Amino acid sequence: MTSGDPVQPPRRVDRAGIVIAALLAVLAVVLVWDTRVLQTTTMYGMGPEVMPVVVASGLALLAIGNFIDALRGSLPARESADPVPVALILVGLALLIAIIGFGGGFIMATSALFVTTSAAFGRRAILVDAIIALVMSTLIYLAFDRLLTLSLPTGLLERLL
Amino acid sequence: MIDTFAALAHGMAVAVQPMNLLYALIGVFLGTAVGVLPGIGPALTVALLLPVTYKLDPGGSLIMFAGIYYGGMYGGSTTAILINTPGESASMATALEGNKMAKAGRGGPALATSAIGSFVAGTIATLGLAFLAPWLVDFAVRFGPEDYFALMCVAFITVSATFGDSPVRGLTSLFIGLTLGLVGIDKLTGQARLAFGVPELLDGVEVTTLAVGLFAVGEALYVASRRHHTEEKLEPVRGSLWMTKEDWKRSWRPWLRGTMFGFPIGALPAGGAEIPTFLSYSTEKRLTKYPDEFGKGAIEGVAGPEAANNASAAGTLVPLLTLGLPTSATAAMMLAGFQQYGLNPGPLLFAERPDLVWGLIASLFIANCMLLVLNLPLVGLWVRLLAIPQPWLYAGILVFATMGTIAAKPSVVELSMLAGFGVLGFLMRRFDFPIAPLVVGLILGPIAESQLRRALAISLGDPMTLLQSPISATLLGVALIALLAPFVLKGLGRFKASED
Numbered sequence: 001m002t003s004g005d006p007v008q009p010p011r012r013v014d015r016a017g018i019v020i021a022a023l024l025a026v027l028a029v030v031l032v033w034d035t036r037v038l039q040t041t042t043m044y045g046m047g048p049e050v051m052p053v054v055v056a057s058g059l060a061l062l063a064i065g066n067f068i069d070a071l072r073g074s075l076p077a078r079e080s081a082d083p084v085p086v087a088l089i090l091v092g093l094a095l096l097i098a099i100i101g102f103g104g105g106f107i108m109a110t111s112a113l114f115v116t117t118s119a120a121f122g123r124r125a126i127l128v129d130a131i132i133a134l135v136m137s138t139l140i141y142l143a144f145d146r147l148l149t150l151s152l153p154t155g156l157l158e159r160l161l
Numbered sequence: 162m163i164d165t166f167a168a169l170a171h172g173m174a175v176a177v178q179p180m181n182l183l184y185a186l187i188g189v190f191l192g193t194a195v196g197v198l199p200g201i202g203p204a205l206t207v208a209l210l211l212p213v214t215y216k217l218d219p220g221g222s223l224i225m226f227a228g229i230y231y232g233g234m235y236g237g238s239t240t241a242i243l244i245n246t247p248g249e250s251a252s253m254a255t256a257l258e259g260n261k262m263a264k265a266g267r268g269g270p271a272l273a274t275s276a277i278g279s280f281v282a283g284t285i286a287t288l289g290l291a292f293l294a295p296w297l298v299d300f301a302v303r304f305g306p307e308d309y310f311a312l313m314c315v316a317f318i319t320v321s322a323t324f325g326d327s328p329v330r331g332l333t334s335l336f337i338g339l340t341l342g343l344v345g346i347d348k349l350t351g352q353a354r355l356a357f358g359v360p361e362l363l364d365g366v367e368v369t370t371l372a373v374g375l376f377a378v379g380e381a382l383y384v385a386s387r388r389h390h391t392e393e394k395l396e397p398v399r400g401s402l403w404m405t406k407e408d409w410k411r412s413w414r415p416w417l418r419g420t421m422f423g424f425p426i427g428a429l430p431a432g433g434a435e436i437p438t439f440l441s442y443s444t445e446k447r448l449t450k451y452p453d454e455f456g457k458g459a460i461e462g463v464a465g466p467e468a469a470n471n472a473s474a475a476g477t478l479v480p481l482l483t484l485g486l487p488t489s490a491t492a493a494m495m496l497a498g499f500q501q502y503g504l505n506p507g508p509l510l511f512a513e514r515p516d517l518v519w520g521l522i523a524s525l526f527i528a529n530c531m532l533l534v535l536n537l538p539l540v541g542l543w544v545r546l547l548a549i550p551q552p553w554l555y556a557g558i559l560v561f562a563t564m565g566t567i568a569a570k571p572s573v574v575e576l577s578m579l580a581g582f583g584v585l586g587f588l589m590r591r592f593d594f595p596i597a598p599l600v601v602g603l604i605l606g607p608i609a610e611s612q613l614r615r616a617l618a619i620s621l622g623d624p625m626t627l628l629q630s631p632i633s634a635t636l637l638g639v640a641l642i643a644l645l646a647p648f649v650l651k652g653l654g655r656f657k658a659s660e661d
Contacts, residue, residue: 020592024333027340034355038347046617048347051610052354055343058336065329076326076593085385086587089559093378093580096563101573113563114556120385121552132553137560144568150216152564153571 017070024063031056085120092116105155110137172519188225192232197543199246204490205376206233212565219502227524251434254442258462263396275467282420282468283529286475297483301508307616311636313609316430318643321598328647338602361574368497374579377562379586412464419468427476434473441465490597
């Protein structure tokens, strides 16, 4: 049991845990707020607004539970995390979404994601990776487009093929 | 009894059609190839390969699924043994002794005992499934909507609260899943919930998008964030692949015992292969004649948990096929596979599409045999897959993961959701929230709601209907006990600790 050791130093409040609890509470409020426009049309039984309220109550209780855990500092220990690679991958995903959104096509989009992820995992040969990524995504595109006849988003590069 | 044999024989006839054999083979091959990649467990394997089966007919697709499922399980244990990165908690026990064996140059026998143990356990457990399923179906036919609702409550609680480290964190994960399940058009009244005026959200949250985001993107972010802590080391497979006579003698009892732990626990709606694998590990540790080898690579410690893992995987198919109740993340993905064809597993499916259900069960046998034949000779190929440098591996995984979403729905909203679920998965890993309850909540939440509403509509709005049906009342009681038990036990533990 966690409370078995009497010589443990007093635990500190876990700030991340407080944020988690707050986010859960916000989610509960959003759920209830969203039900205000729902109309109860069912004569018997429950309408569409009941379940969101039930789930919201659960979330509110869990927000309190998480809050207590955070105050006690009883969250499991965490190792330090390196934010740079995480940010790099997220940039890659953002690039992918932007390129698809602006009609840049599948090959460019996935290549961007490949290169940033590979860099996040410590590769520095960006040019080599870019070539690998372009070749790979072109092959995937051709396989999907010609063999499986699934349509992937097309851009400038795809039209050249 | 006779009926079961007849049904199974009929299923075999479906499964051995050349096309279906080919689907099973492709499934086994793809499942192993993807499952063997580090950090990819069976649930993600199924989620990633779901789009591949879009264009097949339901029969072929489900048969391919069976192969992917078992292949992914097998691939996961290969990774656990050779680089000590169990893709999921169920392979953790295998990694304990298996990786030690590989370090000691006995990787070959470790892989062999896990392959043969998986085969033995899978075969026995699939037989168990074949005989238990019709019996459960007979029972489940009598279930009314209120009973189904109560049953789902049991599944919700056991998956999230009862067996995890922290009931609060498990339930939090479940309720986030339930929230996501509410998104979209309410099927009974046609009103939009939690869509915030975004048309793409009206169809609800796609299970595959959620699973791929949580598992693939989340895992990549998590591994990247802590790359400076660990260095993975691939153990080469040295020496003979084959087990010695001694190895066989030490393996067969753990295989059978592991199966006995795995199948019943998997078949109960309790979820997860974690408990049986660790039960099997501790049992083997207690019973072994070579206690000093444990911790240094004892073959019993691989044979038992691997068998338990596979048997419980077949066990989770019992509630999935007979009741439509997924009790693990992988089973939830299988349910998503059924739903993509508008099929709902349950007693009705056994009655209406026996060819499908029994074809699937028969394919499990076939997939199992294929794995045994394929994997030992092909182990060199799988090892080479493991040797892909980490940057390219994760870059490739992310490209593959997003590709599925791009192919299914190439919209900015869907891709943003994928990225958002990735961040959620990363945070959940970082703060130690279990992920399976979220997936189960998303897929089971809407079903539970519609069953409850149907029950209340039948009873003209009287909620007492939930307690008037004996089945439902019992199940709700079980759910309540399962919910309170961890808190009570924790309190007892604290009480005891303060007494010391």
